[in-house]
Amino acid sequence: MKAFRCLVGVRHPPERVALGVRDWMAEVGPNLENVDTVITTARLDRPDGAASLVNEWRVTPALPAALDGVVTRDMLGWLDHAEWAADLGACKWRIEPFFMAEAIDCKGVTRFESAMGGRGARVTFEGQLDIDPAALATLPVVWRGPASIAVEMLISTLIPRNFRKCVEAVSVLLETERQLTSAP
Template sequence: MLITSKDVIPYEVMKVLETVRDHQADLVPYMPNIKAVEVIERRELDGNRIELLNHWHGESDVPAFVKKFIKPEMTSWKDYATWYNDERYVAWRLETFYLNKLFTCIGKTHFKEVGPNETEIFLEGDLKVYPEEVPGIPSFIAKKAAPQIEGFIVKLITPNLCNLAKGVKAYLDDNA
């Protein structure tokens, strides 16, 4: 499933980029379905690149049909990100804590100056869900449950990816 989002917010491009890169934990109150973000590792590779590993802890209503198979750690994920500061984008990859094969989600987020104190945030990603990888679900049930499991994962991850600009704007409005 292709995920795209494009929004313009009224803040200078480097302020927006640095907010997203350096203050993800502070953005939690402004993001739907997120309980916490933990910065696990940060490595400055050179003057241009920074690698981050963040753990995102989500919360969402689990569909009744698959509730006994979905564990809380399945609503959390690892975010591997390489920030290219000069080029103003981040390449990212998400994976679950519990089972790395449950889904794959990779993409890039670009930060583009579109005017004085105006930044376009353009996110493009690809999400693939593999419901048959949920432990304890027999294959015949996984096939029937596939739409619900996919819907649950899409509902958990995509609002946070697509609402990033709104969260950053609200955070900067409150903290600028």
């Protein structure tokens, strides 16, 4: 099991940041490095304010030559199943990669907490990744090592990195919005 954690501080109230992360991914995502598209494929808003979302991420990282033929472009991405709390204080998520989905268990929680005396937010993204060795056994021997490492990198590095950039991009949008609304 590999655990990962990412902490991002921004100068906007946590509720606004959480709303942006929940609702603006289609807008923010494609501006991130190595992200092609983010599409919300399912959304269920509950009466109490909670919401369930499924976002489909398509990414385009440069792949090592060893993975040519093993991983194709249409396998690069994941479904992000998210359960948002009604108060927007937390979001439980589960990643379902297009590649080796049956071998991978990746889930976690994102918390949006008040910081800077209410002027900002501390956003914590943490999760854990399990790769099932049995599932890897179905791959040719020469591909197991690289495939496992590629998946681990994809999930434990690219996703937290993108998450940080997402939050920062949302923060920029919020800043732009604030400036627009405060303009005379």
